[in-house]
Amino acid sequence: MRAFWYGYVTGPILGVLWAFIMATTLAVLLSFTTGEAFRPGLWGCILLGALVGLAAPENRMGWLLALGAAVLGVALSYTPFSPIHVAETVGMGGHLSAGIGFGIGLAWPVTVMMAGAPRGALNRHEWEEAVIRFLTGFGYIFFTAIVAIPFYVMVMTSLKTQGELIANPLDFSIDLSQGWGLFRSYSELFRDFNFGSYMWTSFYVSVLTVFITLAFSIPGAYAVARLKFRGQKALSRSILLIYMVPMIVLALPIYIVFSMTGLRNSILGIVMIYPVTTIPVALYMLQGYFRGLPGEVEEAGLMDGLNRLQVIWKITLPLSLPALASVSLYVFMIAWNEFLLAFMLLDDPSKFTLTRGIASLNSSEIPRQHLMAGAVIATVPVMALFLGLEKFMTRGLTAGSVKG
Amino acid sequence: MTTATPPKGRGPLARREARLAWSLLLPTLTSVMLVVILPLLAIFWISFKPVGLADLRPPAPVVREDLRDADEEVATLRYRIRNSSQDEPIRNTVLTDTLPAGVTVQALPEICTLEGAALRCDIGELEPGGRLTLEIPALLDGDPDALEDAIEDATPVEITGEADNILANFEFTLENFRDVFDAREFWTVIYATLFYTVVGTIGALVVGLFAAMLLNKSFKGQGVLRGLYLFPYVAPVIAVAFTWVILLDPFSGSVNALLVQMGVTDDTINFFGERPLALIMVTVFEIWRYFPLSFLFILARMQSIDHDMYEAADVDGASPFQKFRYLSLPMLMGILSVLFLLRFIWTFNKFDDIFLLTGGNAGTRTLTVNVYEQAFAVSNIGAGAAVAVVILICLLIFSWAFFRFISREEGL
Numbered sequence: 060m061r062a063f064w065y066g067y068v069t070g071p072i073l074g075v076l077w078a079f080i081m082a083t084t085l086a087v088l089l090s091f092t093t094g095e096a097f098r099p100g101l102w103g104c105i106l107l108g109a110l111v112g113l114a115a116p117e118n119r120m121g122w123l124l125a126l127g128a129a130v131l132g133v134a135l136s137y138t139p140f141s142p143i144h145v146a147e148t149v150g151m152g153g154h155l156s157a158g159i160g161f162g163i164g165l166a167w168p169v170t171v172m173m174a175g176a177p178r179g180a181l182n183r184h185e186w187e188e189a190v191i192r193f194l195t196g197f198g199y200i201f202f203t204a205i206v207a208i209p210f211y212v213m214v215m216t217s218l219k220t221q222g223e224l225i226a227n228p229l230d231f232s233i234d235l236s237q238g239w240g241l242f243r244s245y246s247e248l249f250r251d252f253n254f255g256s257y258m259w260t261s262f263y264v265s266v267l268t269v270f271i272t273l274a275f276s277i278p279g280a281y282a283v284a285r286l287k288f289r290g291q292k293a294l295s296r297s298i299l300l301i302y303m304v305p306m307i308v309l310a311l312p313i314y315i316v317f318s319m320t321g322l323r324n325s326i327l328g329i330v331m332i333y334p335v336t337t338i339p340v341a342l343y344m345l346q347g348y349f350r351g352l353p354g355e356v357e358e359a360g361l362m363d364g365l366n367r368l369q370v371i372w373k374i375t376l377p378l379s380l381p382a383l384a385s386v387s388l389y390v391f392m393i394a395w396n397e398f399l400l401a402f403m404l405l406d407d408p409s410k411f412t413l414t415r416g417i418a419s420l421n422s423s424e425i426p427r428q429h430l431m432a433g434a435v436i437a438t439v440p441v442m443a444l445f446l447g448l449e450k451f452m453t454r455g456l457t458a459g460s461v462k463g
Numbered sequence: 464m465t466t467a468t469p470p471k472g473r474g475p476l477a478r479r480e481a482r483l484a485w486s487l488l489l490p491t492l493t494s495v496m497l498v499v500i501l502p503l504l505a506i507f508w509i510s511f512k513p514v515g516l517a518d519l520r521p522p523a524p525v526v527r528e529d530l531r532d533a534d535e536e537v538a539t540l541r542y543r544i545r546n547s548s549q550d551e552p553i554r555n556t557v558l559t560d561t562l563p564a565g566v567t568v569q570a571l572p573e574i575c576t577l578e579g580a581a582l583r584c585d586i587g588e589l590e591p592g593g594r595l596t597l598e599i600p601a602l603l604d605g606d607p608d609a610l611e612d613a614i615e616d617a618t619p620v621e622i623t624g625e626a627d628n629i630l631a632n633f634e635f636t637l638e639n640f641r642d643v644f645d646a647r648e649f650w651t652v653i654y655a656t657l658f659y660t661v662v663g664t665i666g667a668l669v670v671g672l673f674a675a676m677l678l679n680k681s682f683k684g685q686g687v688l689r690g691l692y693l694f695p696y697v698a699p700v701i702a703v704a705f706t707w708v709i710l711l712d713p714f715s716g717s718v719n720a721l722l723v724q725m726g727v728t729d730d731t732i733n734f735f736g737e738r739p740l741a742l743i744m745v746t747v748f749e750i751w752r753y754f755p756l757s758f759l760f761i762l763a764r765m766q767s768i769d770h771d772m773y774e775a776a777d778v779d780g781a782s783p784f785q786k787f788r789y790l791s792l793p794m795l796m797g798i799l800s801v802l803f804l805l806r807f808i809w810t811f812n813k814f815d816d817i818f819l820l821t822g823g824n825a826g827t828r829t830l831t832v833n834v835y836e837q838a839f840a841v842s843n844i845g846a847g848a849a850v851a852v853v854i855l856i857c858l859l860i861f862s863w864a865f866f867r868f869i870s871r872e873e874g875l
Contacts, residue, residue: 086725184782191783228717286480286481287484303812308851315844332498335499
């Protein structure tokens with residue numbers, strides 16, 4: 060490893076690696092936004108990356124380096140040694156954005172990575188710092204890409220037509236001049252595929268699930284957290300055990316029983332089953348929170364003549380509103396996203412929940428932009444809730460432990 | 464003089480508290496009992512039963528009623544009865560119907576009686592797949608069409624009978640387990656399950672750890688990134704799974720188009736249709752979808768690590784990697800092992816992801832998908848239940864390990 064501990068070795072290596080990362084990122088980005096062909100080039104990346112990496116240590120004028128790299132990037136993009144190959148159909152603008160974007164995206168981060176590192180021998184700290192900065196930069200690009208690309212593709216596909224999608228699968232640019240016409244897949248879903256009713260079913264099933272879950276789990280959680288009785292320990296442990304039974308194993312007998320009793324294909328059956336899958340989670344989250352509440356307040360209430368139920372209603376619940384919000388959000392999310400039970404138990408299109416409705420769109424006869432529009436319709440409400448109430452949601456996720 | 468001793472046993476107050484606790488827990492316990500414990504017992508029962516999807520509907524008599532020769536002098540009321548099952552007889556079959564006014568019965572078959580307007584026929588036993596037609600001549604008084612409607616629609620005929628239900632009798636078989644273990648793909652299924660579970664769990668942990676290290680410093684936009692990185696977990700599985708399928712589609716998927724354009728491959732790749740690529744891809748999907756969870760937990764733990772330790776390490780001249788290796792990692796070991804055990808079990812239990820991505824084809828059939836395949840695709844509920852029993856036995860072993868190790872860690 061010590062052979063690498065020189066500014067003029069580490070710099071070019073990190074530079075070349077970063078050049079590849081940058082070139083790939085930009086090529087994907089430009090392809091996805093314009094639909095034109097961009098691809099990273101091997102020799103251009105090695106050349107420019109090594110140059111910038113050599114110049115980066117002890118560099119006091121990062122902007123000059125960036126400028127130079129940008130000019131070189133644009134110039135090289137017309138040669139076979141381009142870091143990003145630009146298709147011939149693309150005009151000047153493509154070359155400029157690829158070259159300048161690459162130059163700046165290469166030079167600036169590499170300068171930051173090598174900041175404080177001398178040209179000559181590096182000590183362990185300087186070398187590790189440089190590597191860590193490189194990894195950090197890579198991490199931001201990597202994670203943002205893997206998370207953002209699927210969602211970007213989901214939204215953009217839903218706004219296109221079948222013809223456009225087949226003509227160029229890479230073209231995600233949208234033609235804003237169509238105005239509301241962009242949303243034709245959505246209006247068709249709501250008009251012809253009954254998605255309005257699916258959404259409403261999903262919504263009220265989820266809300267009912269939240270209320271039923273709370274009604275069952277609040278008293279249960281309070282009992283486990285506050286009251287002393289034999290078997291308390293065993294009980295609070297076995298709540299976790301229920302987590303560990305796979306849903307598909309339960310779904311099979313439930314399917315059989317529901318088929319025999321006629322509860323299959325009914326919203327009543329779904330509303331009966333969903334809360335049971337969420338009660339253990341909710342109970343576990345709530346008992347943890349109840350334990351953290353000061354017991355003295357409740358004892359004061361008891362002294363003042365309230366009975367236990369009144370204590371729960373008048374003291375414990377108002378104190379645990381934040382926890383209730385987290386639990387409700389989490390349960391709502393589980394119920395809204397639930398797929399397996401809805402898929403197995405519902406066959407009648409008039410009773411579909413949203414997830415079941417989307418599953419029914421997955422056939423070769425239905426164009427994929429409809430499928431993606433359905434996916435967007437299911438995702439947007441959860442995302443809106445999540446982003447709007449992120450604090451509660453994150454707390455819910457952490458407290459609800461790792462149920463997936 | 465008696466000496467004061469502390470009371471032994473439980474006093475009335477303690478008993479009252481315990482009673483209250485149990486009554487508060489009762490609704491939860493009952494519902495969990497009904498939907499978790501009972502189905503688990505049922506699974507064991509069914510796994511020893513020769514039962515297919517078609518057997519779920521118990522054998523029942525079916526009747527159709529019509530009026531013939533309505534425009535002639537003597538019309539005929541006809542009841543056509545059959546047994547819905549080809550295998551099971553139906554006992555004590557009874558047909559009841561109400562005749563509308565204006566219908567006068569001329570002659571009754573022996574098995575039938577008429578009291579006022581109420582017709583009752585004791586058919587007795589119906590053979591498996593047996594059919595029977597009852598014809599009752601009747602005089603009609605009034606508009607034939609209206610009477611026909613009244614007979615056929617207004618007063619529905621009812622028929623009842625008793626039959627054995629395959630699920631309720633005491634006929635057992637080991638056939639299901641033999642089917643499951645002997646099947647050629649059984650070891651493929653086990654391999655796919657193990658690969659998916661082990662690689663998926665470790666992958667999600669490592670990727671989550673990396674993401675947590677990225678965000679374990681405060682800068683502008685940290686909150687936004689944290690929210691963004693949680694998206695894969697929060698979005699409905701059906702939405703993201705279909706997005707992946709479309710993104711990686713071999714014919715018109717963007718990823719294939721991109722790879723071809725960049726010169727990585729010449730032919731398009733069928734990501735979810737080839738062995739062993741399909742198994743790798745579903746595992747990658749699993750890592751992608753669940754890294755946010757480990758990320759969230761590891762980040763929470765990282766932020767609670769005392770900062771003084773790092774300062775002390777700085778004074779001692781520790782390098783960044785050394786600080787990670789000798790300070791952060793030991794502090795994170797607890798949460799990492801808890802996450803590993805929990806995620807291991809839940810990845811093992813995962814069904815919908817693979818089902819939506821590949822449907823269990825191309826070597827991606829895990830045990831849970833196999834339950835569905837056997838029970839619904841092959842229509843052999845018994846075999847599905849047998850696979851479920853195999854899963855439950857594995858889970859018992861896992862939970863034993865889980866409780867042995869988790870009790871040592873700070874509980875989640």
